[in-house]
Amino acid sequence: MKSNQYSMKVFETTIDDDNKFISFMSTNHELFKNHLILIQGNISKKISDYLNDQSLKYINNFELPRVKKIETKYIKPQEVKEIKKDHFKILTAPLRSGQIVKYNGDVLIFDRINSGSKIITTGNIIALNIVNGDIDSTGDFIIIPNTNQSNIVFHGIKIDNGLLKNKLNKIEYISIDNITISTISKKEFIWV
Amino acid sequence: MGMIIAIISGKGGVGKTTATANIGLGIALNNRRCVVVDFDIGQRNLDMTLGLENRVVYDMIQVMDEEASLRQALIKSKISDNLYFLAASQTRDKTALDSLKIKQLIEDLSSEFEYILLDAPAGIESGYEHTIEFADTAIVVVNPEVSSIRDSDRAIGVLDSKSQKVKDGFDVDKYLIINRIVPEMVESGEMLSSDDILEILSIKLLGKVAEDKGVIDASNQGVPIILNPKSMAGAAYRRIADRLCGDNVPIEEPKVQKRGLVGRLKGMFS
Numbered sequence: 001m002k003s004n005q006y007s008m009k010v011f012e013t014t015i016d017d018d019n020k021f022i023s024f025m026s027t028n029h030e031l032f033k034n035h036l037i038l039i040q041g042n043i044s045k046k047i048s049d050y051l052n053d054q055s056l057k058y059i060n061n062f063e064l065p066r067v068k069k070i071e072t073k074y075i076k077p078q079e080v081k082e083i084k085k086d087h088f089k090i091l092t093a094p095l096r097s098g099q100i101v102k103y104n105g106d107v108l109i110f111d112r113i114n115s116g117s118k119i120i121t122t123g124n125i126i127a128l129n130i131v132n133g134d135i136d137s138t139g140d141f142i143i144i145p146n147t148n149q150s151n152i153v154f155h156g157i158k159i160d161n162g163l164l165k166n167k168l169n170k171i172e173y174i175s176i177d178n179i180t181i182s183t184i185s186k187k188e189f190i191w192v
Numbered sequence: 193m194g195m196i197i198a199i200i201s202g203k204g205g206v207g208k209t210t211a212t213a214n215i216g217l218g219i220a221l222n223n224r225r226c227v228v229v230d231f232d233i234g235q236r237n238l239d240m241t242l243g244l245e246n247r248v249v250y251d252m253i254q255v256m257d258e259e260a261s262l263r264q265a266l267i268k269s270k271i272s273d274n275l276y277f278l279a280a281s282q283t284r285d286k287t288a289l290d291s292l293k294i295k296q297l298i299e300d301l302s303s304e305f306e307y308i309l310l311d312a313p314a315g316i317e318s319g320y321e322h323t324i325e326f327a328d329t330a331i332v333v334v335n336p337e338v339s340s341i342r343d344s345d346r347a348i349g350v351l352d353s354k355s356q357k358v359k360d361g362f363d364v365d366k367y368l369i370i371n372r373i374v375p376e377m378v379e380s381g382e383m384l385s386s387d388d389i390l391e392i393l394s395i396k397l398l399g400k401v402a403e404d405k406g407v408i409d410a411s412n413q414g415v416p417i418i419l420n421p422k423s424m425a426g427a428a429y430r431r432i433a434d435r436l437c438g439d440n441v442p443i444e445e446p447k448v449q450k451r452g453l454v455g456r457l458k459g460m461f462s
């Protein structure tokens with residue numbers, strides 16, 4: 001016997017309004033194209049045509065084996081829009097002492113993060129200029145230049161500044177007891 | 193419409209009042225009509241620096257509360273007909289300030305004067321936000337020390353979020369004066385260099401003023417240092433005023449003063 005095991009994401013939903021469902025699926029196509037869509041209740045021809053058209057894989061009225069349920073928040077269309085808006089922030093002005101940026105997503109900052117300021121985010125941080133302010137992230141990674149002054153907390157763990165020796169460093173979350181720090185660039189970038 | 197300039201800093205005692213008096217006088221001596229307003233309620237000393245303390249009858253709050261007219265409250269400088277002064281209240285507390293009234297006052301001043309300089313309280317004080325609210329330009333005064341720079345950085349942050357101009361979607365122009373530079377200490381590395389300070393604060397440089405004992409004396413006598421042709425600090429304020437009047441004057445680096453024999457002898461006796 002030759003066998004394989006897979007785990008996959010299932011998006012379970014009921015459909016009250018065909019048009020709403022189709023518009024929701026269209027805006028979130030990227031998100032669901034590799035999901036298995038499980039529709040509980042009746043499916044109209046319009047819906048099945050749409051799903052086939054979009055090559056979305058779906059099943060109907062199916063009792064799932066005991067699985068881990070993940071956050072269901074994003075199922076409501078309005079909330080999905082909010083998550084999208086709150087996804088990525090670009091800061092082009094310096095962050096000054098006393099300023100705190102709290103953000104639910106990734107932050108890219110081109111200018112200085114001055115002493116006495118702070119960025120708190122649930123996403124990734126890419127800082128390209130001098131960092132003297134504090135950083136707190138629970139994202140997948142932080143990209144940051146060498147810094148002596150900054151207080152960096154990543155998933156609740158204080159990062160030792162001595163480990164950030166290079167011009168640009170990457171702090172990466174592998175698992176809760178495995179955070180790695182690697183070099184992205186050893187020297188200053190030279191732009192042509 | 194006049195140019196409304198707030199003179200600000202993070203902490204107190206860095207030289208805002210001195211800068212306001214000297215720049216105001218410098219602008220007036222360039223034949224522009226200028227008014228300096230003391231917004232540092234409760235610790236007014238701009239009147240003293242300008243030698244006008246015994247001329248104050250009505251103050252800014254009385255004008256705002258319509259207890260006195262602007263004309264009654266404005267005091268003309270003895271030194272220049274182009275320079276006027278509006279005093280802070282010594283008696284009322286800072287909560288007496290009200291946004292709408294401040295706006296009205298500044299509009300009235302701006303229809304009569306080309307330059308309106310507002311001497312602000314330190315950035316941590318409650319009156320600070322009122323001073324910057326209707327300014328279209330800010331001059332940040334710092335001393336070359338870490339705490340002064342950090343506090344100024346914070347004051348700039350507040351400026352960038354609280355000023356009406358920013359709320360309307362524009363930028364407030366921000367200029368930096370580095371005050372009390374001791375060239376010997378910069379040279380020996382004991383004092384932060386201007387480049388370091390500019391890099392941290394990322395705003396445009398307006399001027400560099402050296403530490404000068406004459407400044408304190410000048411303030412006490414009510415004769416601003418800008419009138420002293422021999423003072424390096426005075427010359428620096430003159431250049432700053434000229435720049436604000438649109439002249440393209442290069443920035444000068446305060447130099448270590450090399451004293452000749454006469455200078456050294458004088459130094460021994462002074």
Ligand SMILES: Nc1ncnc2c1ncn2[C@@H]1O[C@H](COP(=O)(O)OP(=O)(O)O)[C@@H](O)[C@H]1O
Pocket residue numbers: 201203204205206207208209210211237371372373401402403404405407408409411425
């Ligand atoms: N360039 C300077 N050299 C020497 N003393 C100075 C200089 N600038 C300001 N001072 C002195 O520093 C003190 C505080 O200045 P002031 O202008 O009152 O500051 P602020 O208005 O910011 O509180 C005063 O005694 C003043 O004479």
Ligand SMILES: [Mg+2]
Pocket residue numbers: 208209210232237311312
């Ligand atoms: Mg003062």
